[in-house]
Amino acid sequence: MGYVKTAMLMAAMTALFMGVGYLIGGASGAVIALVVAAAMNLFTWWNSDRMVLRMHNAQPVPAGDRMGLHELTATLAQNANLPMPKLYLIDTPQPNAFATGRNPENAAVAVTTGLLQSLSREEVAGVIAHELAHIRNHDTAIMTVTATFAGAISMLANFAMFFGGSRERLGLIGTLLMMFLAPLAAALVQMAISRTREYAADKAGAEICGEPLWLASALEKIALGAARIDNHAAERNPATAHMFIINPLHAHKHDNLFATHPATENRVAALRAMARQGGHPPGPGLQPGPRRGRSQAPGRRDIGPWG
Known part of the structure; x- marks a missing residue:
């Protein structure tokens, strides 16, 4: 089903791309746009993960890292019945995360x-589980395709001012409207996809790590950090904003048409409701460590040096 959704999205974005090409150059512009879109589809499918990781200067995390991040991710991937994804670290003070890749066998977190x-x-475990849920749901291919096409459509629409054919066909006002409406249409597709998939990934991520409150607490902290700390790479590449667990561009507070993510308050409320109904017990190696004033239960393992 994930591949069907991706194919439908590629078709829709290709049609939008061709429409912009037609408005700029007529029938020949549409044909050129179709050829370019076909090449982009192929290139994006095979190279999308590397493209996005390069945009954010992500560096690989080796196995056996001193933070224990690789070991934690491997445990969560096993819980999710997924192959171990590649792990990357982005050097920015803003707390955030995303997943990418065309399928679970070629995925990265x-x-x-x-x-x-x-x-x-525990909160990091909740975040990684959320990203693994995106991989399992084949959201990563959809997210990366929309990011690539949205950026290309915005660039193509801006080129309209430099092509005499578009001004003759649409007039100055029409050309200016196209420059605004074409990127807006692409952005609306991104937003609609992003908002619906986040709730599903929150729920599946809570099931993977076994404790909805870990992810709920993480979302609250990430939202606070994203609201006051800039992510300069994301600002330079705003078409990738919908890929992050929380909008890195200071997300809209409310669930409205132009928000790339659901309101954090709504996501947290859904996770807390899930916890009240009874979450899945954390798997081996995922139990929280001992807390001050409380002894660790026999047979339970601390999940690592954080916390």
């Missing part, structure tokens, strides 16, 4: 240094 510095081990 990237977390920021700010995330590891501001969240407990």
